[in-house]
Amino acid sequence: MSRIAYVNGRYVRHAEAAVHIEDRGYQFADGVYEVCEVWRGQIVDERRHGDRLERSLRELSIRMPMTRAALSQVMREVLRRNRVRSGFVYLQVTRGVARRDHFFPSPDTPPALVVTARNVAPETGDRGAETGVGVITVPENRWDRVDIKTVGLLPNVLAKQKAKEAGAKEAWFVDADGFVTEGGSTNAWIVTKDNTLVTRPAEHGILKGITRQVVLDMIARNGLSFDERPFTVKEAKEAKEAFITAASTLVMPVVRIDDTAIGNGYPGELSRELRQQFHDVSEMDPV
8 A cells, every 4th residue: 555645735645745845844944843653543642742833833933734623634634544553643834835035935825734654563662662772972962942843853863873873772962061951852861769750841952742741740640759850961870760752752761871771771660660651641532
């Protein structure tokens, strides 16, 4: 079966899907995106992803390409046509197509919308969680507004490629003061020796992850000790546990940072418990 994509009002074969060469997403990275997990025929945390999409668009003064209800229907149609029951649905909105100019185009320029979907077996992530993953640390070199989920991801791409070449899954950015900000595509967490979960505040300097918020909900529901504050690389390497969170990884245990094993070098108990509980706490909407 051919994969199907939605591109600016049309459902087309994935192999033939294309955008205009003067789409501002291509020319300027002038756009935003969201990725939602699809789990057993349900879209995970669709409402929260939609809220964040709208916020990102507002911050860049880009109009929503259609109503939330219409966008939800497009997502479901793409999932249906691709027969995706477990995997991901990706949506990207740019400022649209216009003559290349740094200034915004005419206000009546319609935003451009692309939606794609792909199957990924849940067992794929579960296998990684059984052994845990490694991360490396890299200097923070991104622009100041990483709270906006833009398609301008070149520093992230370079950091994650460096991690791959080092045999790791993720790269953690480290600011000038030695504190971890976040991963190339994930939020960063540690568990201290006294079982306190720690992650950086999301008001500034990191993306407010949807999976991060679900973990916060689990922390509240289970009455776990929590401290929302920055942590250093040194503190992370001395932690009892560490993990990363994102729609693409859920709660993924970290067992190595650079060349240092975390805890006993195996996925920690708290990280594994949070992963197991995740879909019981997240919001589910049938496809």
